[in-house]
Amino acid sequence: MPRAATTSDAFNAVAEPRRREILNFLALQERPVGDIVDSLNLEQPSVSKHLRVLRQTGLVNVRRDGRRMLYRTNAEAIRPLYEWTSTFERFWRHQLSRIKKRAEAKEDDGPESDPIYKGE
Amino acid sequence: MPRAATTSDAFNAVAEPRRREILNFLALQERPVGDIVDSLNLEQPSVSKHLRVLRQTGLVNVRRDGRRMLYRTNAEAIRPLYEWTSTFERFWRHQLSRIKKRAEAKEDDGPESDPIYKGE
DNA sequence: ATAATACATTCCCATATAGGAATACGTCAA
DNA sequence: TTGACGTATTCCTATATGGGAATGTATTAT
Numbered sequence: 001m002p003r004a005a006t007t008s009d010a011f012n013a014v015a016e017p018r019r020r021e022i023l024n025f026l027a028l029q030e031r032p033v034g035d036i037v038d039s040l041n042l043e044q045p046s047v048s049k050h051l052r053v054l055r056q057t058g059l060v061n062v063r064r065d066g067r068r069m070l071y072r073t074n075a076e077a078i079r080p081l082y083e084w085t086s087t088f089e090r091f092w093r094h095q096l097s098r099i100k101k102r103a104e105a106k107e108d109d110g111p112e113s114d115p116i117y118k119g120e
Numbered sequence: 121m122p123r124a125a126t127t128s129d130a131f132n133a134v135a136e137p138r139r140r141e142i143l144n145f146l147a148l149q150e151r152p153v154g155d156i157v158d159s160l161n162l163e164q165p166s167v168s169k170h171l172r173v174l175r176q177t178g179l180v181n182v183r184r185d186g187r188r189m190l191y192r193t194n195a196e197a198i199r200p201l202y203e204w205t206s207t208f209e210r211f212w213r214h215q216l217s218r219i220k221k222r223a224e225a226k227e228d229d230g231p232e233s234d235p236i237y238k239g240e
Numbered sequence: 241a242t243a244a245t246a247c248a249t250t251c252c253c254a255t256a257t258a259g260g261a262a263t264a265c266g267t268c269a270a
Numbered sequence: 271t272t273g274a275c276g277t278a279t280t281c282c283t284a285t286a287t288g289g290g291a292a293t294g295t296a297t298t299a300t
Contacts, residue, residue, distance in 0.1 A: 075211035
């Protein structure tokens with residue numbers, strides 16, 4: 001089974017950085033596609049394709065205005081993400097003190113070099 | 121360009137539902153791989169592969185205990201996700217009142233049927 | 241040593257991109 | 271009507287899966 005479709009849910013949809021930028025941009029007020037193209041320096045077809053994914057996952061709303069399409073972020077659809085991540089809030093508060101001790105001693109960079117096995 | 125690697129960042133890593141379940145399971149206390157296999161009803165190789173992605177993105181920490189590997193969620197790595205979603209919190213609070221009016225009237229289901237063009 | 245246990249990795253494959261280029265569609269202006 | 275404008279879609283392609291099956295590796299037990 002391949003990776004789930006980007007349209008399967010908000011989690012998959014926002015995994016793409018450009019789509020997050022678009023959502024940021026459209027949060028304050030509705031905007032036509034052309035504004036997104038100009039502001040984010042993306043090709044128009046690319047923006048339209050991202051918007052399609054965002055539409056299908058309910059992350060944006062659209063409205064026609066003459067020949068323009070006005071998009072706007074639907075914050076409500078981001079809520080599930082917020083709520084899932086919130087459940088971990090208490091953990092990072094707890095871990096901070098413990099982790100810092102080791103971090104200051106080891107001064108490691110990056111998450112993991114992935115050396116589980118010693119063998120080559 | 122294909123989709124970004126699941127290991128490119130936390131956003132991509134948690135897009136997979138099973139990985140979120142694993143993170144939930146490992147949040148309270150460290151657990152050996154076998155426990156995850158049993159609890160989530162997944163194949164062992166599958167779990168190991170998901171854990172690899174989670175390790176590479178820093179979402180879990182590992183520690184060897186004899187022949188077992190003890191994994192635990194590193195909540196700190198989930199923080200960027202929490203913070204990004206938090207920036208939308210004020211928007212859904214605002215939108216709630218406005219949206220509800222329409223929702224109660226239209227009683228629409230699903231996000232979008234995607235009928236932008238009328239032509240066939 | 242040898243076997244058993246607990247994990248990790250590799251191989252194979254169907255599927256879903258994301259970007260680039262080209263093109264189709266819907267609406268308004270002249 | 272015809273043309274221009276603003277968007278959306280299609281076609282093409284390289285790439286990254288995620289699951290299943292088989293196998294490799296590290297560690298402890300006998």
